Amino acid sequence: MVVFWVLLLPLSAVGQPSPIETMAMEGYAQRFTDTVASLNVQQMALVLARQQHNAEDKSICYAYLALTHRRLLHLKDFTRYADSAFIEAGKTKSPRAKAYSAMAMGSLKSYIEDNARALDYLLEAYKLFAALEAYDLCARIGSDISYLFASGSQAKVKKYADEALSYAMQTGAPESILHARLAVGSYLLDQAKPDDRLQWSEAVDFYRTTILLAEKDAESIVSKSNIGVAYVNLAVLYMNGPKPIDEDAFLFNLEKTIAISRQYNLKNIYRSSIGLRGQYFMQKGEYTIAEELFKEGIAYQQTLPYKDNAILATFYESLKDIAARQQNYWSYYQYDQSFAEYNKLRYDESTQRTQQYADARFESEKQTSLIQELEQDNKLQRKNQLLGYGIAIVLLIGLVFMYRSYYYRQRYYQNREDISQQQQANNALRLQLLEKETLESLAEKLALERRLLSSQMDPHFIFNALGNIQSMMLQKDTAQAVSYLGKFAKLTRQVLEQSRTEAISLAEEIETLTNYMELQRLRLNNSFQYHIVCDEETDTALLIPPLLIQPFVENAVEHGLKPLPPSQPGLLEIRFSAAVDKKLLVCTITDNGIGLAESKRRKAHDAHRSLATRITDERLSLMMKDNPQARVDVHDGTPDGSGCTVILQIPIVN
Template structure:
């Protein structure tokens, strides 16, 4: 599916499959609720309050708080832990991480005190959702599986269905077998529970892997997935009033619309648009931003592909207008829709409108990136705070265990007193020494644990801050302002000279290069083909900027596999230096030439990269830099990156030297990168 807007791009996950997007929608929007057996009156009161989380959040929190107060009054640790778990999941729905974390931790701590399987199941459920929310997937799976096993023992099949489905999502995409296993188990438990909401949630989990299998072009699989989702929607609409999580109905409509769009051509336009209209209605009625954005965006994308630009434009503008009427501002949604309008303007060659939409796109995209960075920091803080609390809980459990042992030993000492005063004195004396030593050791271990947690927190935050700082400086070093301004000036000159076809081509290359730099700067690794493509775009734009005063060649040995992965944006700064400080000053002396070569040392598993130019050389370049306004930071930034990526690795080398005299003037940059 091509174009500025599609359901994959709406989440900005590069290389994301259709199934992963469906999983993201489900994980973000599903909410656990259902009719269960074995509830106490307090648990039922909390569950009833939780059911109001969509329609009346104020009443929802108030009723759950009253249930918690009643549980404390009755001194019921089990009900207290369950109430804390419901409050945690409610604040998850409200996107309040601090309160979500606090109540999840309280639920877990209280459940351990209660030592009741029902309370432990709820608390592990809440902790699993918290870990998933802060992107700690491994811990989330552990907590959710523990909750899942306990609810299976309790025969609470409605909860088994929901948690089993969520476990299925967490295993994607690492284990296809587990995705299918837990989705199918969730469906069986849902049918046993006869709870409409659990059945819908489980059917969506099964439908998700059917969606993925239908994406391979198999007509039979596609028809199977279509029939499954049609039946899912039919069943959901029959019991719509009993389903609290209306978002799941919207997801079913979107999934079916995506199946039509990616299915056999020509597509069933009437069915496709009908399901998207239903999803749009649900998204607006219940303020479900992801449902609304995906449904409206897919409609716009469809009309763009048909060439009906006015309808597509109206849909995108409708999305923007609706967002601006809300009390909050969704920068991701606004950036997405302005990006769609920008591409639509490019299709119609309306450059004035393109410039206007691009201004808004960049504004909201920056705000979205700032929010994402802030969320990463908040999630990091929440993760460490939660780990510290769990460590303290574990320490308290050890202390309680030691106290219980001391009691039994005290009883033993009392029995020994009956044998004789001498033996009693000796036993008391040596045991007191033993207890004191154990207490000293315990205190020392506790102090060491606290110091270790503090050190881990400090080191992790320092590493994160250093990484963010390096990423910012890396971005700044990739796109030199002189390069951007001169390039745009050349493109403008082409437009004024009516050479618009070439100008649009180079403008497209520039946009693609900018997007590649922004996307790759947040990746840990990219394949060698992506790095070469980025270098080609950059060098060709530099050729335009310098009036094609030099040629270039990129040589890849047959020893280099195209799937070799390296850190992103590692070579571009050195290519920039070669052009800016080596080839550019040549003027009319001779025609410049730049060569980038890749060679793989198979025995050492090291990728060797060589950048050679026939410019003025290091000595002449350094003498010119005295009055130059541009200062290259490539060597220092690359050294810092390599130190972070490959600490104390002797295979990492970075050398910048002049060429041999017999080869002529110029400079050679040699960089070796270990692939292990």
């Protein structure tokens, strides 16, 4: 979820600001209209703060510069200024300086995807600004906190978004109100379901009101893109709403989105509007118009000064979908080539960004450790200074105690110096261990991910599937071939997408398993039946690691059901039940195949073991570090040795 940072402080929000702070605020306000002038004014304010040796003003100037460089995507400058704001705030007891520095550090941590630390800093800033009655900043920080909770607790998402709107209404500032209403609208949009008309209507009415308020005060709103976001979200609500959709309302809001994006030169909003129009016409079956729109989106993206490989991959994926529906296989092949190219670039960028953020997190932790060490040294110096004053007073009382006092003083200094040196050595060792553990953990994760990508599907399964498709085409069974190809392409895309995510929902896992077993049934001439059962109390929205179950289903089909004689129909059952108190999802896979003993006998001279199964064992071993109950059990299905049962205990992702 994107976190928007917009600061427009009224003078009464946190008391009367100093002239230097006012100057920095005015410079920051120019970031959308003139970036160079904005940075120059903020640097001038910082120079004045340094000349006056004012730690509070320096901390606030550093915080503004950090947030400006975040918008410019300058990670090094962003990190440097955020750390500087934190260091300067540590030199003063000013709550305002500490609030600004915590806000800058929270923004940095969210940018490098260290969400746990980001929440710590933002909650600290939220508390400090609330005490200072800086309601404008509370509204914005509350909104950003709700976005950080989006993948976790929905209750906290609603809590902080509603609080942000309450603070924004107290300020009466249009910029703050729009920012907070978008946060509330975000969770309403996530909750709106087409089959729940009341909830869907509530979300629509909320966005309509948001747009009316934004248009009324458009001149006072600096971040014009937020107005475009409101129109885009409302158009999405109509397109995904109850069927038949209100096409007039959808097209009206889409046209307003395009008009606003052109009026304020909002490139991302305009690009989103092209994609929405393409999806709309594709749903209506007007493939020619949809295809032209997706091509227009690709051409427009390529004219922009920056590349967005993820958007280009999405456009080409939509073009592939259209070609498949039109049975235009040559176009499908061409679009798939471009999709594969940009999807690879997207993945490479994601891997590089992950490495960059890991390095940034390490450097930030190193900087924090150094700051703490300096603070300890400062405290020691102050204590030594006080001790010196005490000794001087004692010396004035009489020369009798001079030698004794001098002896203990030297001994005290020596002990403190030894302790300080030992602490420095410990900190250096801790930093080395942290760096080693970080790099080893990242290397292990990337190695396992590469191996997982290489074992996503059994090559024999792929070759057999393609052979079946070729056979159907030679037999001129075009409809069946197209259906098979569509299912095969969908399964391939699902496996590739899920292998690059940390977690997927149980519903997505069930959909992938269903598609996989349908292809296996077609390949094996419908020689077996399958059932997928999910207990009523099990929430299909819960999140689990991807690609854990499929290798065991594949083993059941290949080594249990496939060898059955034609006279004996096969049966495969997959049952899901949740043990929420243990944070586990229990998956039971049962087949009526030839059994473990017979399968091992037939494979007595075959030393091959499935690569996917080995990697799954390794992944479960890694998961046991966080949840010791994660494991897999395999045993015979019946006392006579026929059939097989596999019980997987999978950790539920928070």
